[in-house]
Structure formats: C-alpha cells, structure tokens
Amino acid sequence: MSHKLGGMTSPATDPRAARSREAILAAAYDLLVREGPGAITHQQVAQQAGVGRATVYRHWAAPEDLLRDVLYTAELPFFATPALPLRPWLHAELRQLADELALPAVASLAIALMEQTRSGGADARPHRHVTAITERLAAAFALAVDAGELDTAPDTELAAAQLIGPLVYRTTLQAAPVPDRLLAAVIDAVAPGGNPAWRQRPGPQHKQS
Amino acid sequence: MSHKLGGMTSPATDPRAARSREAILAAAYDLLVREGPGAITHQQVAQQAGVGRATVYRHWAAPEDLLRDVLYTAELPFFATPALPLRPWLHAELRQLADELALPAVASLAIALMEQTRSGGADARPHRHVTAITERLAAAFALAVDAGELDTAPDTELAAAQLIGPLVYRTTLQAAPVPDRLLAAVIDAVAPGGNPAWRQRPGPQHKQS
DNA sequence: CGACTGTGAGTCAAGTTGTCTCATAAACTG
DNA sequence: CAGTTTATGAGACAACTTGACTCACAGTCG
Numbered sequence: 001m002s003h004k005l006g007g008m009t010s011p012a013t014d015p016r017a018a019r020s021r022e023a024i025l026a027a028a029y030d031l032l033v034r035e036g037p038g039a040i041t042h043q044q045v046a047q048q049a050g051v052g053r054a055t056v057y058r059h060w061a062a063p064e065d066l067l068r069d070v071l072y073t074a075e076l077p078f079f080a081t082p083a084l085p086l087r088p089w090l091h092a093e094l095r096q097l098a099d100e101l102a103l104p105a106v107a108s109l110a111i112a113l114m115e116q117t118r119s120g121g122a123d124a125r126p127h128r129h130v131t132a133i134t135e136r137l138a139a140a141f142a143l144a145v146d147a148g149e150l151d152t153a154p155d156t157e158l159a160a161a162q163l164i165g166p167l168v169y170r171t172t173l174q175a176a177p178v179p180d181r182l183l184a185a186v187i188d189a190v191a192p193g194g195n196p197a198w199r200q201r202p203g204p205q206h207k208q209s
Numbered sequence: 210m211s212h213k214l215g216g217m218t219s220p221a222t223d224p225r226a227a228r229s230r231e232a233i234l235a236a237a238y239d240l241l242v243r244e245g246p247g248a249i250t251h252q253q254v255a256q257q258a259g260v261g262r263a264t265v266y267r268h269w270a271a272p273e274d275l276l277r278d279v280l281y282t283a284e285l286p287f288f289a290t291p292a293l294p295l296r297p298w299l300h301a302e303l304r305q306l307a308d309e310l311a312l313p314a315v316a317s318l319a320i321a322l323m324e325q326t327r328s329g330g331a332d333a334r335p336h337r338h339v340t341a342i343t344e345r346l347a348a349a350f351a352l353a354v355d356a357g358e359l360d361t362a363p364d365t366e367l368a369a370a371q372l373i374g375p376l377v378y379r380t381t382l383q384a385a386p387v388p389d390r391l392l393a394a395v396i397d398a399v400a401p402g403g404n405p406a407w408r409q410r411p412g413p414q415h416k417q418s
Numbered sequence: 419c420g421a422c423t424g425t426g427a428g429t430c431a432a433g434t435t436g437t438c439t440c441a442t443a444a445a446c447t448g
Numbered sequence: 449c450a451g452t453t454t455a456t457g458a459g460a461c462a463a464c465t466t467g468a469c470t471c472a473c474a475g476t477c478g
Contacts, residue, residue: 052426114381165378166370189398261457
C-alpha cells in the first residue's frame with residue numbers, strides 16, 4: 001500500500017486553485033523527500049510544480065506554512081485496519097512500516113514531523129499522524145482484549161513508543177535494515193506470546209527470571 | 210552531566226584560527242538548537258559568533274559542512290561508564306537520556322543526525338555518535354555477562370534500538386515525558402529481570418504465556 | 419455572455435550570497 | 449626584538465533570491 005498526498009481544497013474552491021494547490025503540495029513533498037525541508041522555497045516549488053512564483057505566494061505566505069500543509073496532508077496509512085490474531089497483524093504492519101522507513105519518502109516525513117514538533121517548544125503537541133497511529137493501535141488492542149488475546153489493553157502511547165521507536169531508531173540513526181527478529185522482540189515486549197527471538201544464536205535459549 | 214562542543218583544531222593550528230573555529234562552532238550549535246538547521250548560514254553564524262563573514266567562509270565553504278562539523282564535535286556522553294548491576298545502571302542512563310531528549314539541545318542534535326544520515330541515501334552510515342553508543346552498550350553487556358547477570362550478550366545494535374528508540378519516539382514525536390515505567394519496560398525487553406511494569410493499573414498482573 | 423476570479427510573466431526594491439581586496443594585528447621565526 | 453608570515457574583518461562588488469506588486473489573459477460561475 002502506498003501513501004499519497006491528499007488535497008487540502010475545500011468543497012467550494014475554484015478548480016484552478018485546487019489544481020494549483022495539488023501541484024504545489026506534490027512538488028513540495030518531492031523536494032522534501034529528495035533534498036530535505038530546506039529545499040522548500042517558493043522559487044524551487046514553483047519551478048518544480050510548473051506554476052508561477054506568485055501563485056505559490058498567493059497560497060502560502062511562507063515556506064514553513066507550506067511544509068506544515070505537506071506534513072498535514074501526507075498519508076501514513078499504517079495500522080489502519082486492525083485485525084486478529086493480534087501478533088501476526090502487528091508483525092505485518094510493523095514490517096511494512098520498517099520497509100517504508102528505509103525509503104526516503106517516509107523517513108523524510110518522520111524526520112520533518114520531529115523537527116516540526118521540536119520547534120513547537122514547550123507547547124508542542126504530537127502531530128495528528130502520530131495521534132492517529134496511537135488511536136489505531138488502541139483499536140487493535142481493544143479488539144484483542146475482546147477476543148481474549150490480551151488480558152488488559154496496554155497504555156497505548158507507551159506501547160506505540162515501544163513498537164515503533166526501535167524501528168525509527170534502527171532506520172534513521174543506525175541506517176540499517178530492520179530484521180524480523182527485532183519486530184518479534186518489540187511485539188513480545190508489548191503483547192507477550194513467545195520468547196524474545198533476537199538474542200544471539202545459535203545455542204539453547206534460557207529464560208531469565 | 211552536560212554535553213559540550215569540543216574544538217576541531219589540530220595541534221599546530223594558529224591560535225587565532227582555533228579561537229575563530231571555536232566561536233563559530235558554538236554559534237552554529239546555538240542556532241541549530243534554537244532555530245533548526247536552516248538557521249545555519251554564514252551570515253547568521255558570523256553575527257552570532259562575532260566574527261567576520263569572510264572568516265566563516267574561509268573555514269567552511271558551505272553551511273552543510275559547518276553543520277556536519279557541529280554534529281561531529283557534539284558530545285553525547287550517554288552510557289559512557291558501564292557499571293554493575295546492569296539494570297539500575299541502564300535505568301539511570303536512560304533516565305538521563307530521556308530527560309535530555311526532552312530539551313531542545315539533544316533533540317535538535319538527534320533530529321539533525323537523522324536528517325544527515327537520511328541525506329546520505331543508500332550509502333548512508335550511522336553517525337559516529339550512534340556507533341559509539343552501541344559500543345558503550347556492548348561493553349556494558351559484556352560486563353553483565355561476565356558477572357553472570359546475563360546469560361549471553363544480546364545483539365547490541367538491536368538492543369540499542371529497543372532501549373533508545375522508544376525514548377526518541379516518545380519525546381520527539383509524541384511530545385510527552387518518558388515515565389519510569391517505559392524505561393522499566395524497555396529494560397525488561399532487553400535485560401529481563403522483572404515483569405513489564407507499564408501495563409495499565411490497578412489490578413492484578415497476569416503473565417501472558 | 420458578462421462578471422468575477424485565479425494565474426503567471428515581468429518588474430521592482432531590498433536583502434542575501436559568495437568572492438575578493440587590503441589594512442591591521444596576532445603569531446611565528448631566527 | 450625585528451622582520452616575516454598569517455588570520456581576521458570591514459567593505460565593495462556582482463549575481464542571485466525574496467517578497468510584493470501590476471496587469472493581461474484565460475478559466476469559472478451564474
């Protein structure tokens with residue numbers, strides 16, 4: 001499943017304006033992914049989008065407003081359809097997230113989201129994408145509790161941090177692929193159901209207690 | 210323990226050049242923390258450092274070269290002195306890292322490291338700070354194995370991802386403080402020694418099997 | 419079909435960038 | 449200590465970028 005940019009156009013907007021905004025947002029997203037947030041200037045976006053520079057100024061007064069809308073409209077459809085059993089579903093969703101974090105498209109978005117959140121200072125709130133992911137995981141945990149796969153739902157924000165944080169660290173800082181056994185380990189930590197699998201092999205596995 | 214910027218001056222450098230570079234690196238670091246990487250331009254750095262614009266150009270031809278050196282010289286002394294017993298040491302170090310990730314200084318550095326690693330594309334390598342942290346954790350795990358606190362050393366990179374990733378996610382994306390029970394949970398996942406502590410309370414805790 | 423609206427080329431002033439010159443002072447050398 | 453070397457920084461300069469504006473034109477609406 002690929003993520004794509006949704007338009008910001010309100011229902012009554014002139015179609016010419018809708019087309020311009022669509023083209024500008026797509027161009028800005030492209031620049032973000034290829035060259036980072038610093039590449040989002042009115043001049044570069046206009047050139048890339050094939051619109052007039054004045055048109056970009058007319059829709060967004062400042063580059064950071066445009067970047068904010070690019071992030072807002074990005075689609076990050078991870079964890080979108082909760083399913084049972086929980087563990088294989090988590091595995092599949094985390095596998096996909098890890099694979100896409102290894103690509104510039106999602107890594108750039110994640111990093112830009114962090115920088116945007118950081119620049120909010122002490123009043124910073126998580127971005128709606130981050131909140132949405134937490135809510136989707138909460139729905140999945142509720143399903144699992146209902147089905148008896150979990151005794152109680154975990155604190156969802158902390159579970160999200162423990163499931164996704166290692167993937168973000170692994171891909172954006174360690175610049176390495178995410179092995180399945182890391183996925184297994186983070187799932188075990190949140191929804192225990194097997195021994196941690198990423199301890200070094202070969203050899204018999206001992207349980208710590 | 211605070212982190213500070215170390216100078217890049219080679220032993221035989223003219224002291225005037227050493228002083229200039231020191232001032233420029235400190236100014237650039239300051240700008241990075243307050244306004245993000247986009248604020249690092251020759252003009253703004255010169256003004257903040259109190260040196261001539263030509264001096265900044267003389268030492269660094271491009272802003273991204275300067276940013277690279279700022280990141281290179283930053284000190285991130287986390288996990289620096291391994292100690293036993295392992296779990297309380299991990300807890301203390303992770304507590305400190307979490308507290309500092311909540312501040313702009315370390316959060317800005319972490320995000321800038323990610324963007325720098327991402328811009329390396331397919332040839333990207335982890336930054337030396339990331340590698341250093343993995344090595345320090347490996348030393349701590351080796352100590353724990355020697356002392357019988359761990360049966361085998363875990364895969365250190367994966368352990369680092371599972372220990373630190375949730376903290377990075379929690380602070381930079383969820384914009385929330387890191388509770389001690391998240392620290393306990395990530396430690397349990399890597400160095401088991403107690404029940405996961407962040408499941409929702411109150412009520413009796415059931416072990417999943 | 420007339421009125422309205424969005425677009426974009428071009429203009430303009432102001433600011434920024436990158437390079438260069440040269441006087442000055444700090445550091446080095448013998 | 450004097451002469452030499454070197455780093456600095458103010459300022460000049462050309463080129464570029466930014467932000468705002470005008471206006472002709474074409475698309476959209478009623």
